[in-house]
């Protein structure tokens with residue numbers, strides 16, 4: 417089954433009386449359980465594409481089906497509800513709320529889930545534990561290292577058990593060793609069945625994915641199976 421199906425997605429921005437075509441007809445399908453990197457230089461349209469996939473913005477034309485749901489014409493409220501239900505976000509700058517503890521940050525996206533407060537707390541704690549952050553659960557983000565903050569952010573992304581995990585330059589603010597650890601965590605999440613789309617300008621980071629989609633000037637210019645990662649997967653199976 418396709419988790420993501422983008423068909424001829426165009427995004428146009430206006431600057432003064434200029435019309436800027438940022439995405440020029442992007443068609444992309446991602447299967448459930450896959451790990452896809454979208455790679456391209458700065459300004460190629462990666463964040464714009466991520467905003468479409470993440471239901472943070474809508475295409476000027478073209479269609480997007482997420483986990484079987486046609487997103488065209490949805491109200492802002494429906495879109496927000498779908499986003500909250502289906503997608504876990506991991507950002508470069510972690511985007512944790514500074515006044516909340518790690519635990520409270522992880523609980524936050526579950527508020528709309530219908531879970532009771534105690535169930536939310538229990539799930540948040542379990543996610544922090546999974547990411548090796550249980551002992552830091554009562555710390556504020558400012559009391560944590562970058563790598564620890566990203567682990568909290570990953571716990572938060574997982575807390576709603578999303579169908580899709582969307583990571584935009586998740587290692588961009590980390591030193592290379594910590595970045596490597598975070599990449600390995602993301603690979604583990606994929607092994608556990610999570611569908612992952614990773615956005616990066618860095619080819620070395622993209623190499624961790626099972627499929628690499630390259631974007632230039634708002635267009636997909638190549639889409640390859642990453643034989644190395646597939647082979648590793650076959651060995652493990």
Ligand SMILES: Nc1ncnc2c1ncn2[C@@H]1O[C@H](COP(=O)(O)OP(=O)(O)O)[C@@H](O)[C@H]1O
Nearest residue numbers: 429431436438457458459460461462463464465
């Ligand atoms: N809201 C906007 N209005 C006008 N231009 C924009 C807007 N958002 C992005 N752009 C332009 O679109 C292009 C692609 O941006 P972006 O998707 O952020 O690229 P990337 O994430 O690959 O660096 C850039 O040239 C950027 O200046």
Ligand SMILES: [Mg+2]
Nearest residue numbers: 459462463464
């Ligand atoms: Mg960007």
